[in-house]
Amino acid sequence: MQYWIIQTLNSLALGGLLFLLAAGFSLIFGLMRIANLTHGSLYMLGAYVGISVLKYVPNLWLAAIIGGLVMALFGGLVERLILRPLAGNALGQVLVTLGISFIVADLCLIVWGGDPIPVPTPPALQQPILVGGVAFPTYRLVVLAIAVATALALYLLMDRTRIGAMIRAGVDDMQMARAVGIPVSRLFTAVFCLGAALAGAGGIIGGPIMSAYPGLDADMLPLALIVVMLGGVGSLLGAFVGSFLIGAIYTFGTALLPDLAYVILFLPMIVVIAFRPTGLFGRQSV
Amino acid sequence: MTEALSLSGIDALYGESHVLHQVSFNLNAGRVLALLGRNGAGKTTCMSTIIGFLPPRAGEIRLFGEAIGKLSPETISRKGVGFVPQGRRIFPSLTVQENLAVSRQKRKGVAMPWTLERVIELFPRMKNRLQQLAGSLSGGEQQMLAIGRALMGNPRVLLMDEPSEGLAPLIVAEVGRTLLRLKQEGQSIVLVEQNIKLALGLADEVVILNTGRVAFSGSAGQVRSDQALITQHLGVF
Ligand SMILES: Nc1ncnc2c1ncn2[C@@H]1O[C@H](COP(=O)(O)OP(=O)(O)O)[C@@H](O)[C@H]1O
Ligand SMILES: [Mg+2]
Numbered sequence: 001m002q003y004w005i006i007q008t009l010n011s012l013a014l015g016g017l018l019f020l021l022a023a024g025f026s027l028i029f030g031l032m033r034i035a036n037l038t039h040g041s042l043y044m045l046g047a048y049v050g051i052s053v054l055k056y057v058p059n060l061w062l063a064a065i066i067g068g069l070v071m072a073l074f075g076g077l078v079e080r081l082i083l084r085p086l087a088g089n090a091l092g093q094v095l096v097t098l099g100i101s102f103i104v105a106d107l108c109l110i111v112w113g114g115d116p117i118p119v120p121t122p123p124a125l126q127q128p129i130l131v132g133g134v135a136f137p138t139y140r141l142v143v144l145a146i147a148v149a150t151a152l153a154l155y156l157l158m159d160r161t162r163i164g165a166m167i168r169a170g171v172d173d174m175q176m177a178r179a180v181g182i183p184v185s186r187l188f189t190a191v192f193c194l195g196a197a198l199a200g201a202g203g204i205i206g207g208p209i210m211s212a213y214p215g216l217d218a219d220m221l222p223l224a225l226i227v228v229m230l231g232g233v234g235s236l237l238g239a240f241v242g243s244f245l246i247g248a249i250y251t252f253g254t255a256l257l258p259d260l261a262y263v264i265l266f267l268p269m270i271v272v273i274a275f276r277p278t279g280l281f282g283r284q285s286v
Numbered sequence: 287m288t289e290a291l292s293l294s295g296i297d298a299l300y301g302e303s304h305v306l307h308q309v310s311f312n313l314n315a316g317r318v319l320a321l322l323g324r325n326g327a328g329k330t331t332c333m334s335t336i337i338g339f340l341p342p343r344a345g346e347i348r349l350f351g352e353a354i355g356k357l358s359p360e361t362i363s364r365k366g367v368g369f370v371p372q373g374r375r376i377f378p379s380l381t382v383q384e385n386l387a388v389s390r391q392k393r394k395g396v397a398m399p400w401t402l403e404r405v406i407e408l409f410p411r412m413k414n415r416l417q418q419l420a421g422s423l424s425g426g427e428q429q430m431l432a433i434g435r436a437l438m439g440n441p442r443v444l445l446m447d448e449p450s451e452g453l454a455p456l457i458v459a460e461v462g463r464t465l466l467r468l469k470q471e472g473q474s475i476v477l478v479e480q481n482i483k484l485a486l487g488l489a490d491e492v493v494i495l496n497t498g499r500v501a502f503s504g505s506a507g508q509v510r511s512d513q514a515l516i517t518q519h520l521g522v523f
Contacts, residue, residue, distance in 0.1 A: 165384040180389040181363035
């Protein structure tokens with residue numbers, strides 16, 4: 001019983017972290033048609049920046065905010081200075097983001113070293129919650145709550161505000177959005193910064209569960225890619241459902257059939273893509 | 287008379303394919319200019335150069351005297367060019383209301399700015415469709431939405447590319463009445479149409495394109511009274 005509860009909460013926490021990563025990835029891909037392969041690096045760099053903050057101020061939430069802000073700045077610079085001049089050149093953008101992710105990985109290795117750095121769980125959240133004699137790991141519940149709250153906030157932003165409608169108009173028909181005066185390029189940068197901030201904050205929020213280590217970026221990026229393909233590019237709901245689906249498949253897959261973890265992970269994606277090329281919640285005409 | 291929009295010596299190319307050759311015309315404020323020509327004559331290309339999708343390779347475009355030929359579509363829109371594209375191109379996954387809201391622009395010196403209410407008053411059938419996804423509208427409703435969307439930007443010049451295309455006769459008549467009302471309110475319009483009768487009924491000036499060149503430029507009255515001109519440039523072989 002305890003084992004299953006822990007695994008379920010692990011899968012939900014991983015799903016929540018994946019959502020923080022995949023939501024931005026999906027929005028960026030949906031709006032700008034950029035497969036931003038730095039997204040895993042933003043996650044890892046956010047974790048490392050957060051760890052450096054924690055050295056001075058031992059507050060995980062402050063570290064998450066600062067990590068997120070630093071990544072927003074970094075992402076905004078990458079978008080404006082590097083990706084913008086490559087607009088329309090999809091292959092160039094993919095290669096550049098891949099290159100940046102290698103550079104970031106090496107720089108992280110130099111600055112933070114090769115050993116995994118654990119991130120302590122905030123003291124207030126270390127004690128498990130006991131319900132009926134079963135211990136629920138509190139921090140994982142908090143991560144889940146953060147992801148759900150973020151999803152809700154993003155939903156309200158995208159669905160209930162004029163800015164959100166403008167972003168969706170840009171996803172529908174970028175050229176036409178420009179022609180009605182929507183400042184598409186400024187929105188692009190804003191969305192990029194937002195996506196980067198979520199990824200960076202996710203990195204340090206995930207710290208107490210995953211810690212920070214070289215290769216964290218390469219572990220997380222493929223999961224985000226699968227989530228977005230499964231859920232559908234540009235779809236927030238798709239990213240949400242896909243994240244928890246992949247979180248569960250990955251957690252239980254590695255626990256039950258460790259040798260087949262990747263088969264279990266990629267098989268549902270392949271099946272979905274085969275029957276619905278735009279993903280579960282993607283629009284048909286992309 | 288104030289020149290609302292002027293094109294002078296516009297050349298436009300898709301890659302190496304030279305489509306517009308030295309196109310020039312003027313639209314005076316408060317007037318309707320019909321831009322006519324056979325399929326493939328370059329009318330849509332002309333609209334694309336004005337709105338900034340396809341910046342002109344040569345020549346100058348001026349909006350109330352200000353050069354706009356090198357600006358981006360969003361800036362051109364913000365300067366006051368409204369655009370109703372061929373094929374409507376409403377935002378299908380947005381609701382009708384959102385389509386209108388995202389296109390709202392404030393403009394100084396507009397006596398009666400366009401609002402959601404005024405657009406609904408112009409197209410009463412939109413009233414019950416506000417929360418509906420625009421992609422689920424009928425063709426005629428999408429066309430009305432596309433017009434309403436352009437109006438929400440309070441355009442100083444309105445470009446319309448074949449607003450009657452593919453619509454049932456009753457709806458064409460409704461679009462025609464709408465255009466007449468806009469004209470009466472003093473809206474400057476460039477109207478591209480295959481429906482010659484509709485266009486000539488509204489236009490003050492006519493420009494006819496033929497294989498990317500201006501083949502005729504003159505008053506609408508002149509065209510109305512000269513059947514040979516229509517046959518020569520617009521008739522089907
Ligand atoms: N995106 C494009 N790329 C290349 N050629 C095009 C493109 N769009 C239109 N053309 C060509 O430009 C010419 C003018 O087309 P268009 O402006 O659409 O004509 P019209 O609107 O008068 O029917 C045609 O010969 C057409 O084939
Ligand atoms: Mg055309």
